[in-house]
Amino acid sequence: MAEPETTEDEAFGITDRLVSDVLDAVGRGDGTYLSDVLDPMHAADVAHLLEQIDARDRRALLVAWPGGLEGEILSELDEELREEVIEQLAPSELADAVRDLESDDVVDLVEYLDDAQQEAVLDALDASDRVVVEQALTYPEESAGRHMQSELVRAPEHWTVGEAIDYLRSDVVLPEQFYHIILVDPRLKATGYVTLGRILSHPRDTPLRDLTEDTFRTFHVAQDVEEVAQAINHYHMITAPVIDDDERIVGVITIDDAMAFLEEEAEEDILRLAGISEGSLSDRVIATTKRRFPWLAVNLVTAIFASLVISLFEETIAGLVALAVLMPIVASMGGNAGTQSLTVAVRALATRDLTTANVWRVIKREVLVGLINGLIFAVVMGVVGVVWFGSPMLGVVIAVAMVINMVVAGLAGTVIPVVLEKLGVDPALASGAFVTTVTDVVGFFAFLGLAAMWLL
């Protein structure tokens, strides 16, 4: 991931130089420069640029830029920034911006707006588009129905290649991008799909039903959109057809949306594992502080809990201060080994590699790994204990405590996420606190307890 600056700049359209040039133009209110630079730019790049600058500059830029904001740019923006930018737009500007978006992008945009803003956007849409968006908003938040685009191309299953081409060449309104034609029976039930490549490469009289893909599969509007995205990745699908209760085709989820969605999910998992719930780099200090706070508070409670364990052994420590010096090592090694196990388990649960079929094998493996690494580090630490403090028994105590804690780390690191998942609690968010509490408590208890028994 470490590349020289120049290559990074090549990949996306935004260079540091460009950002500072744009900020200069904003500073002197140079609308012509801004139009020249920003109007031809890809919406994703403009959004990326807006994310790079701070809130004050963003406001000034939107005022100074006469071209104004297209809907595409709004779609590409970080969710938090989107709200900030939309608040700045007049209802009519907002309406202009959204009119050309695909239905799924409109839904994505309006779902978290306040009622007045939402109404302004919906009013700007054609009656038929409005119905589609309002329908999508009736599906649950993370469902396929909420995230599908309704623009798609379907054809009666008895059509031929020639009929399909004539239909596409007629004045029908086509989606911006489409890669399949979905075949439907007279009841609009989806029965298969044909790639455009196959249509183009066969004679006009070929029946479409002879060209369908055998990997065709459909998804229900109520299905979790993350599952659909994972299936798209798993089966290398470009278009995932979404059907309603009557098996009628009502929309599609396209691979580019699925890709963006999986990226966001992985991102969320990474942040959750570090104890941060959502958030982006452009958040302000107070929002960020609030997001970081809960996990730190949980950690404080678990740390105090570990301290209570230590306080049980105050007399032991008073008798041999070397124990206070060495005890964090046992807890820290257990914590790290536990984090390794739990990270593997959390990701394997997310990607469905960890299932009832192999959970026991994985637990057994993690415990064994903990045991082997524990034994190796026990020998090392035993030697350190002897050399540093000149006490063979202290070496034995730290070695045994190390083995115990690392075995427990492997066990807790796997069992805790699995149990949390079974209980319906997000293992990415909650596992860390539980696992480190276990390894801290076990680490301090084993080390100080053994010391109390064997050393004093």
Added chain:
Amino acid sequence: MAEPETTEDEAFGITDRLVSDVLDAVGRGDGTYLSDVLDPMHAADVAHLLEQIDARDRRALLVAWPGGLEGEILSELDEELREEVIEQLAPSELADAVRDLESDDVVDLVEYLDDAQQEAVLDALDASDRVVVEQALTYPEESAGRHMQSELVRAPEHWTVGEAIDYLRSDVVLPEQFYHIILVDPRLKATGYVTLGRILSHPRDTPLRDLTEDTFRTFHVAQDVEEVAQAINHYHMITAPVIDDDERIVGVITIDDAMAFLEEEAEEDILRLAGISEGSLSDRVIATTKRRFPWLAVNLVTAIFASLVISLFEETIAGLVALAVLMPIVASMGGNAGTQSLTVAVRALATRDLTTANVWRVIKREVLVGLINGLIFAVVMGVVGVVWFGSPMLGVVIAVAMVINMVVAGLAGTVIPVVLEKLGVDPALASGAFVTTVTDVVGFFAFLGLAAMWLL
């Protein structure tokens, strides 16, 4: 991410029930059952099933299953398992399996094989396919040239829709899947592309060059494939054309490959942040132990380093054992705050949200967040210190140490990944060790040092 078992089963084709039925069939050597079940299954599902069972069952299954392994299944397998399975195949079986794969899948398969196996695969290919694969292997490992597929459809830029359709309907060999026709000038330089949807929806006499997408952009064979994948995601591209030094089109990277690639990269980042370099759930105990060991060894060194700091204050602790009870809290809170900051920084570097343009703003924010949360927890811990140990001064010491350590955590958590990235070291892998060393050392030093000055 927590869904009931049944929904999970719906999304992919592999249920726990199916796994145990297949294992039963393997046990009784029932080849007919295996063929009935496995032959019609999607290659990705068969691979997923093979990943779920252990090495012995996998071997037995491959022996008992008369249909044998298609190349597609090999492509879908985890890299580690792929080697294991390939070792079991006779060269002729292996050759049969790879013959129908796209060039990028063959490259992906052979790049890590030993010379004899690689030779067997290459011998099985047509002369022209072999040239393509050997050419791809000359590009650097993580480059676009190594990962592109050479199968693509190109057309002279002066062609019309009708000429393109006639060409596609001729007996030319077409890629399995394609979504664009790439236009080239007489020197084979790529000048634009046309989606199949646009070709299908325009009259035969329309010149292709009137239908090109204005988002057309190309990537060089030597460019990092992760950058290309990120650009595909960023710009919602379906096909990324790859060109050589002479700007001639030599291949494409498709969105489904880019999606799988980004998923793997995110996965790797997650594991690296937890101190694990690669690995999968199907690895064996010894391989896993080896993968976990280096990070634990680094952690041991940093933990000993922190212990050395504590040992500077042995007399202080001997004078007031409460310090030993409370000191892990300061270190632990700093470690957690530092991990939060570094995780955000590492991801922002990976997704290019953190750049020279905003790095100072981010550092300032992280330090402020650390300060605010530090002050809050300082008050809490000050009160705990007073109530628990009845010493107001002890409360002040822990409070001040807490603020210091959490500010340092915010600073170190951001600066360390940024500096590592500048030095060309992967920040996901190395930041954790550095940051927790800093927060441990600063935490113990500040707390025990202040205690030595103010309490004794």
